[in-house]
Amino acid sequence: MLKNNGFFHLKTALALLLIAIISRSAVAGADRTNWKRQEVDLRITGGSRIKAISHPQDKPLPRLSKRADHRPKRVRKKILSAEATSQQAPLARESTTTVYANVIDSPPIDGFVPWIAVTLTDARSYIDLDWSAKDSPYLVGNYLTTYPQLDFAIGLYDTGATTSIMGNVNAIRAGAFDAQLDGPYTTTLAGATGSVEANVSLPLGVFIDGLDAIDPYPYDPNGILDMSSMVGEWNTSILLGLFPQYGAPDLPTAIGASMAAFYAAHFQADRHVTVTHNGQNYTGPPITFYSWYDPCLPTYSNRIDLEIRPAGSDVSYFGFLDPVDPTVFVPMTPSMIAGESLQSLFFFPEVDLVDGNNTAIAQDKFMYDTGAQVTVLGTTIASRLALYSQQPDFQVEIIDVTGEITVVDGFYLDSIQIPAIGEWLSFTNVPVVILNIPSPEGDFLNGIIGMNLFAEYNFVFNGMGFDLYKPPYIEYEQIPYHIPADIAPLGGDGNVDSLDLADFAQAYLATPTSLNWNSRADMVSDATINLYDFAILGKYWGQQLQP
Numbered sequence: 001m002l003k004n005n006g007f008f009h010l011k012t013a014l015a016l017l018l019i020a021i022i023s024r025s026a027v028a029g030a031d032r033t034n035w036k037r038q039e040v041d042l043r044i045t046g047g048s049r050i051k052a053i054s055h056p057q058d059k060p061l062p063r064l065s066k067r068a069d070h071r072p073k074r075v076r077k078k079i080l081s082a083e084a085t086s087q088q089a090p091l092a093r094e095s096t097t098t099v100y101a102n103v104i105d106s107p108p109i110d111g112f113v114p115w116i117a118v119t120l121t122d123a124r125s126y127i128d129l130d131w132s133a134k135d136s137p138y139l140v141g142n143y144l145t146t147y148p149q150l151d152f153a154i155g156l157y158d159t160g161a162t163t164s165i166m167g168n169v170n171a172i173r174a175g176a177f178d179a180q181l182d183g184p185y186t187t188t189l190a191g192a193t194g195s196v197e198a199n200v201s202l203p204l205g206v207f208i209d210g211l212d213a214i215d216p217y218p219y220d221p222n223g224i225l226d227m228s229s230m231v232g233e234w235n236t237s238i239l240l241g242l243f244p245q246y247g248a249p250d251l252p253t254a255i256g257a258s259m260a261a262f263y264a265a266h267f268q269a270d271r272h273v274t275v276t277h278n279g280q281n282y283t284g285p286p287i288t289f290y291s292w293y294d295p296c297l298p299t300y301s302n303r304i305d306l307e308i309r310p311a312g313s314d315v316s317y318f319g320f321l322d323p324v325d326p327t328v329f330v331p332m333t334p335s336m337i338a339g340e341s342l343q344s345l346f347f348f349p350e351v352d353l354v355d356g357n358n359t360a361i362a363q364d365k366f367m368y369d370t371g372a373q374v375t376v377l378g379t380t381i382a383s384r385l386a387l388y389s390q391q392p393d394f395q396v397e398i399i400d401v402t403g404e405i406t407v408v409d410g411f412y413l414d415s416i417q418i419p420a421i422g423e424w425l426s427f428t429n430v431p432v433v434i435l436n437i438p439s440p441e442g443d444f445l446n447g448i449i450g451m452n453l454f455a456e457y458n459f460v461f462n463g464m465g466f467d468l469y470k471p472p473y474i475e476y477e478q479i480p481y482h483i484p485a486d487i488a489p490l491g492g493d494g495n496v497d498s499l500d501l502a503d504f505a506q507a508y509l510a511t512p513t514s515l516n517w518n519s520r521a522d523m524v525s526d527a528t529i530n531l532y533d534f535a536i537l538g539k540y541w542g543q544q545l546q547p
Contacts, residue, residue, distance in 0.1 A: 036060075042110045045160045045372045045437060045448055047189070047252045048400045053109070053410075055394040061431055064108040064373075064455055065525055101417065101426035102478050104456055109410075109431040110373040111451025112269060114157040115284040116208045117225050118166070118255060120144050120174045122181070123205035123234035133236035133315040133335050135262040137291060139227060140234055141205040144175030149225045151175060154277050155253030157208070157287060158371025159260045159461070160448060162343040162440065163334040164206060165198065167250040168241035173278075176201065176240055184323055185332045187239065189251070189401050196248060196401050198239040200331050203317070207232030208255055210287035214275040216512055223275045231289045233259055237317040237331035248403035254371055257345055258315045258335050261308070261465025261472075264290045266298050269458055270479040273519055274527050276512045281527035292464055300460065300477040302422035304348065306368055309441055312337035312344040313466060337465060343440040346463075346472055348449060353377075354415040355385040365439060365446035368474070370461065372450035375416070377432045381446050387411050387434070396433055409434050418449070425476075427453060485540040487520040494545035496537070504529070504537055 036057045042050040055061055123141025125134070145151040153170035171177060185200040207230040214223035236258065241251035266288045274283040290297040316338050319329035337344035346368040353360040360381050382388060392409035399405050410433045418425040431452070437445045459476035486492035488503040507518035507529045521529045523536040 034058075040110070042373045043113060043156065043252075043371060044374055044398065044433070044435075044450075045367075045369050045376065046401070047161075047165070047254070048398050050374065050396045050433075051399050051405070052397040053394055054396075059393070061394060062106050062108045064110050064112065064452070099419075099424060101424040103426040103428060104453075105427075106429040107427050107431070108452050108455060111453070111455045112272065113282075113284050113373060114267065114287060114370050114451070115154055115211050115282045116157045116255065116287060117211065117213055117230075118153045118155045118170075118174075118253060119148055119151075119207050119225070119227065119230065120166075120176055120181075121205035121207065121234065122179060124203035125235040129319070129329065130235065131316045131319050131329075131331075133233045133258065133262075133317075135231075135233050136205075136207075137231050139205075139207050139230050139232070144179045144181075145173075149227060150222050152225045152277075153253050154211075154275075154282050155255055156371045157260070157265060158254040158256050158369070159346050159463075160367060160369030160371045161254045161256030162345060163258050163336045164236070164238040164255045165251055165253060166238060166240055167253045168243055169250055170253045171240045176204070182240055183237070183330050185320070185330070186242075187333065189239075196242075196245065196251070198241055198251060200317075200334055201238050201240050202330060203235045203237055205232060205234035206236055206238060206255065206259065208259065208289065210289070211273050211275050211282060211284055212286040214277065216275060216517065223277050231263060231291075233262060233315070233335075236315070236335040237333070239334050245403075249399065249401070251401060256371075257337055257463075260346075260370075260461070261312070261315060261337055261463040264292055264294070264297050264460055264462035264464075266290065266460050267454070267458065269455060271519075272525055274512045274522060274525070276527075281512060283525050283527065292462060292467065297462075298458075298460055298475075300458070300475040302420050302476050304418060304420045304425070304474045304476075306472040306474065307347045307349055308337065308344050308465065308472060309347050310344050314338050315465070345440050348418060350419050351446070351449070352415075352417040352419075353381065353385060353413060355387065355411075355413050358385045360384045360446075363446045365441075367437075367439075367445050367448045368461075369448045369450055372448050373452060375430065375432050375448065375450045375452055376435050376437065376445075377413075377447040378436050378444050379434060380444070382411075382434045385413070394431070398435075416453070425453065481545075483540050483543050483545055484523055485537045485543075486545070487518070487523075490520075492545075496540045496543050500537065504534065508534075 034057050035054050037054045039052050121141030151173050153174055181202045181204050182199045183202045186197040188195045209230045213226045216223055244250050267285050269285045272283050315335050317331040317335045318333040320332035322328040322330045348366045350362045351366045393412045394410040397407050413430040413432050416427045416430050439445045457476045461474050464472045485496045488499040504521050507516050507521040510517045510529045523533045
C-alpha cells in the first residue's frame, strides 16, 4: 500500500507546459483510400506519443530503424554567398561571406530515444527557506531501497520538459512512496481534452547515467546499474505519477531542463546500446555526463549557441506552508529553472524554413527538445509556409497524457537550416508534424527541433544554465559514413567479409541478456540478432569503404 505521510493532497494552480493539439485539416475531403496505417511508438514533446502513422502506400516514411538499409543522402554544399543573398527574398538575412553545410536529404521522421538510468536518494537541505537544487558529481544521500542497483528507473533525458517526472510504476520501484517522499500538493498536467494530476514530491536527490552504465546480467531480465559515475542534483522536487486513471497511460519518466542546466551531455549517436530492464528492451546512444568545464568533455568543430528563455538564475521549487504543520515549508511546485518565469527552456536563436516559394526566415521560437523524436511546426509557421493549401503527405495519431487520441497532419518540408559557427545544420525533404505547443514565454512555439535531425551527428549539449559569460550550446560533428554490415573487428575495417560473417554467426539469435550478445550485429536495432540482420549483411557483402 502506498503511504502519503498523512498529508491532505492539495492541488496547485500550476499547469505544466504540455501539448495543446490543434487538429486542422490541410485540404477538406482529401482522398485516403490508398493510404496505409502503421502502428508505431514515437516520443513527442510533453509526455505524448505518436501511436500510428498513416501514409500513401507507395510513399512510406523514412524511419531510423531502417537506417542500416537506407541511409539519408549527404551533400556538402555552399548554402549562402554574397551573390545568392542578393537574389533572396527581402526577409532573408544579409550575408557577404560563404557558408557551408553538410546537407542531409530525407532525414527519418523519428530520431533516437535518449534513454538514461535514474535513481533516487533522500538527500535534502534542512536550512530554512533553502529551496534551491544543488548539483553533485557523485551520489549523495541514502538509498530508498535495499537493492538500488536493481531498483532503478529508465527514463528520458528530456530538455523539453520544464521539470523532472517519474511515472507511477517507476516511482514505486524506486522507493519514493515507501520512503514517504510524496508531498501534500499535486499539480495539473494538461492534455488535448482533459488533464491528469501528479504529486509534487518532497525534496530528494535525483541521479542519472547513460545506458552503458547498466551491465547486462545473463539470463536475468534485469540489468545491474553501475552507480560509480552517476551525477545529479539534490534538494530538488520532482513530479511523481499517481495511479493512472482508467484508460490513461502511466506518466513517462523524464529528467528535464532543471537537471540539464547543470551538466554537459555527450551523445554518441554513431553507436547504440541495448539493455534489458524489468523484462523490457531499451535501445539508444550512450550518453555521458560532465560538468560544464570538465577538461575531459569532448569538443566538436561546429557549434550552435542556444538561449534559455525566459532567462533563469536558479533551479528551485516554490515552498509553502505544510497544511498539517504550519511551521514547516514543503514544495508546492516541482523544481524548475526559475527567473522571470517559473518555467524556462532551451531555444535556437534562428531557424530558417522554406517550402516552395514560401519562406520563414530567422524564426527564434524553436525549442531544442531531446525528448522528442520528431520535429514539429506550429500552426503559425505552417500557415506562413502555405502548408494548409496542400494535401498532407501523412497523418499521425497522438495519444496524450490523459489517453486521448488526436489525428494531426504531417508534411515534407523542402528545407530547414539552422545557422551555426562552422558548418550549418541543413536538411531537405524534412518530415514535420503540425502541432501547437505552449511556450514558457506565454504564447505558442514556432515549433520544436527533435532528435530526428540529430540522428547523423555525434554531439555535446552543454546546459551552462547559470554561467554569466557563456551560453548553453550544442557542438556537433557528422558521423563518418561506414558500411552498415562492417561489424568486425571492433570499429570496422572498411570491408564486409568473413570476419563480419564470423562475428555475426557467433551472435546469431542472441538477445541483450545472452552471453553471446553483440550489439554491432543487431543492425536493425530490434534487440534480436536474426534473419533481418543477416539480410543487411548479405546486401553489403563484399563491399569496401572507398578512401
